[in-house]
Amino acid sequence: MKDFFQSNLACIAITNPNLAYKLQNLKPNNRYEVFMSEDIANYNIYDKQEQVSLFATQPLQESMKRFEELKGYAYYPYLYFYGFGNGVLYKLLLSSEVLKRLVVFEPELEMLFIALHFIDFSQEILDKKLVIICSQNLSYQEVANLFDEDKRSKLYAKTYMLEIFNAYYERYSQKFFELNHYFIKAIEHAVVSVGNDAHDAIVGIDHHIQNLPQALNSPTLVELITQLKGRDTAIIVATGPSLYKQLPLLKEIAPYATLFCIDASFPILYQHGIKPDVVLSLERVEATAKFYEETPKEAFEGVVFALTSIVHPRLKKAVEDKGGLIQYSFRPFGYTTYFGIDSYGYLGIGMSAANMAYEMVVHSRFKRCIIIGQDLAFGEDGSSHSKGAIYGSDEIKPRENKVYVTKYGGGGEVESTQVWKMFLNFYERDIANTPYPLEVINSTEGGARIEGSKEVSFKEAIASIPREIKAPIILTFPRVEEVEENMELVSKRCQTWLKEGKSKQKKIEKVFLKVAEFCDELEKLNEANELEKIDYKKMDKLYKEIDKIKDFFKDPIFGATFIDALQSYIFHQEMDIAKVLVKNTQDEMQRRAKQIELIFLHKYWLFSLAGGMDSVLEVVKKATKTWKKVKKS
Template sequence: MQENYQIIKNKNPYLCSLLNSTSINNINYEQSKHGDTILVAEYNQKKIYLNSKYNPKKEARTRIEQVNVNSPTIFQVGIGYGYEFEELYRNKKKNAFIIIIEPNPSILAAALNSNYNLQDLFNDNRVLIISGSKIQINEQLHEVKKHFPFSKEIELFVNHYAFTLYEQSNLKELIELIKTTIIARYTSAGNDIKDTLIGIRHMFTNSPHFPYSKNIEELQKYYKGMPIVCVASGPSLDKNINELYNIQEHVLIFCADTSYEKLLNYSIIPDAVSTTERMKKVYDLFYKNKTFHPNTVLFAEGLVYPEILSEFPNAKAITFRSTKYVENRFGEFFKSTNIEDVGSSCAHMSFAMAKRLKSDPIILLGQDLAYSEEGYSHANSTYMEGKTIEEAKQNVEYTIAYDGVSKVKTHATWNLFRNWFEEQISQTPNRIINATEGGAFIHGAEHISLKETVERYISSNKKRSFIEDMGKLEPGSTNEDMKNFADFIDFQLSNFEEIEKLLKKIDRKIEIIHDIVSIKKNVLKQDLAKRILKQCIQYMDQVWEYDHFRSIVVPIILQLNQHGHDINVISTRKEIIKYYEFLWGKVRQLLQLMPILREEYKRGKAVILNQLNNNVDNNDFFIEETMEEIYE
């Protein structure tokens, strides 16, 4: 049915394209004995019923009774004709997400072509549909995970026919993929609203620079299929520094800001230096009073410490993380910026920008993500030179070493960084080479020496001038973009007013609960308190419907999710008190946050209007020491 396809096109264009090229092979429609349409698959010359051939709706109800419909995120593997999905949708919590994964596009196409009941359900923004091979599912999960709630609590429902129709090993891999995606989403949330507020303030302060950023995607015509070396500052970098010097005239070099000075000391001129941090310390360490070679470009997140962008003398490519809702929304207003999944480190940024250029191969160097045999964490002549396991103050973990056999010492943060690389590598058809010659094994990459990599993939031709190519790019953003951004800020300010009204309602109702439960041995009053508490939760659900605000206060949502219980199973006075007191504390934290947010967004609008009025002298830089004013 065309309406179903249009909905999917809006949500997941990749899937829509896949379905348009899918023929419904070996999938037939039949009538159940109860008169309902069902799907039947031909598999190994046998009929596999994807729904009950007797009473599919009743069977669907029975199956969904076994599912925890109170979970904030529900994955359903196998859609069949859609009866289980309809039942799941009817019973889920209002703000819960349902992610349907159907590995066989023909089954999904058959359901879409015939089941008219799916249209309204698919229209819900909290319903996502994914289909295809393992690689295709991985790519789609990566694209849609930014819509998932920030919670590790998930419910997985596997439709009965999946156990027959799909190989068990493939199902197991799919389940592991779902787990990895949820963990990546959860860990990307951060753990401090203060960090988010710093980032927002920095983005507003930095916004006059955004129209002058360079969108390097336009340079693919020069660099697609060309090798790029991404240099980090792991201890193994010392092994290859001389080889890197010898090839610098023939290959682009993108480096983390932690390794830039070391490379200069070895007379190696990086084509780009990457930075992601918002803290003043990073500016002080790597940018303040530093000299940058005129041929080096800056790759910087839009939320970096403002004086980095203000003082860096050369061309800049400003990025916004596609995986962070607030950053993504800011970046959408400026066509000259780069919206990418740039991970969590400078090394990730370099890799992401090489990937944006469609480089092939991308060569990782100094990407140890593990301690050296001597126990050091970073290369010599970097700011972390000499740091050891003992000084890291992190629990030592073990992972597979570069040789693919032995084990090497690492820690949880490096493991997260490595997991990001592995996820990215699984989504790109381009060749990724880990030429670090030490540290951790990165799955999906080829592990060969830099010398061998040079012999195979790096020609003797002189490389293009990256700084000159950047200079050819015209700014893509306009005054109209700035005006639209100002309108967006106005819209959020209006939303903040509505959110504050809801929070004040909740606050007043919790005061009533407080008065009620103060009277001991009054069971009737406790039932009333429980009913009012349900109303408070309904109001909180309305607060979370404001996507922009929800993304700002993710740490509080995580705390509520971790602490919360199903209100329906709370019965004792003690449980009610524990529940409402915790909720009350978080509501009052949010109420304290509201005036700070309003002032920040008003300041952001003033920065934009100054820019529109050609008043570009924006010296209102945010100094870290003034953080006392920011809500924690």
């Protein structure tokens, strides 16, 4: 009998080194015994602790029966299971060409150790078609990462179902429900983070292109990160209700720690005689300009204003008018990476300036990061922001549809909002994915718990900061020749964007008109009760044309220049399309009914796609006209 363990382990070591390490060091024959038969696929596993077998009768017979029960998932590209069992069921499921990824959670490492000896999963593991996760000490972030690693899996969020291997795993019901809760939370975050407002994305493109001349004249993000390297402690200052009580201690420690302040906290710090080192703004909304407009000019001296390229022109002007030193960076969107000027990117994968500050801290390799004012929840008095906030401490009101999160210190929950909860999720994800041992301390002393951080009082947290006066941040600006070269590059890329985009838009509109006409024919046949006259050959031909349009998404230029804006138009439609795509059709009539349903869904999808592209192209054309020629020195 061939032993497949080493080949399986070698592939797991590539895709999941931590799991490979655990399996390599496992002491076998502890809890389970293996009972073989002449057929390798018919082996059973006995649990000595629970005194029960994995299979109650014949293993292969039960596996085949379970496989038949799961035939309803024949068209599902993404499947999720609890319990690895003896692995036979999954070898059967993995034979499907439709299946893109099968994720299996196993609570007992020894069970997995056994199964990997008897069946060869090496190629499926290497291709990431099979993802195995040991669910001992499983965190929410490991589940959330599944949707980050495979972006298309988000489209099938509405088809999610966590299946159990067999009755043996019912003893883990509590862990099963906890895992299911993680999935629901992760799916909610994945869907919400895509957004449902295409206008915001298009405004971001508009601002980014308008701001490119100023951005490329500013010091690079690489330059700022380089100047921040080698520092000991960063303090991220947010604007939650708890900030006010921390200000005296913050003023005391400000000369020694590097202060990263979000835009809304900037005026509050000035009011209390505290000068931050870096002030961050990442959003496109005009209202954020007020934080700078209402802060006196002297507050801007010696401060670096780290702005993303999508900020509103009014905000940019407010900082420029006060003489502030601006350092621009690009957020990690397709349309920013498209220009290929990587020295200015990429920060702001999270949704708030505080998330962006944490990313900057990590890139700068600080030893310690202390967070204050990051409540992400309403205060006990119902306040949403600190005293002294420009828009008032009650800027955001509690809503009827209340959202709750775990409170700082544990032992209960606090009221939050959907947006704050999303910021919290990004924070927790970033902390979990930090690539080096950064000490993250949450000294907010109020609001929400941030998983992955230590909860320590601000007084205790700052006690260990070395009392050495920090060096000022001195940034070098790019040479004129570099600026001109980069501007020439972005100008050419914008021309390509417009040319390629217009060509593809016309093709989409042409297919849309054909599909719309065919849908009208179907509706007329339905009204006349003459559905037998449907021209299925014509419908099949239209499907091929739709598939050619979908091939656009494989084009790197199309993906970079349009996806960020278009996803808000089409993402929710594609989730509805996915629900229909996975329907299991038993006969020709059902298959045709499914095709008709899909053709109607794609009619609106094509319309939205063409319309969204038109909006993007108009914005790009107008934004490039705002550029002033860069003068040669």
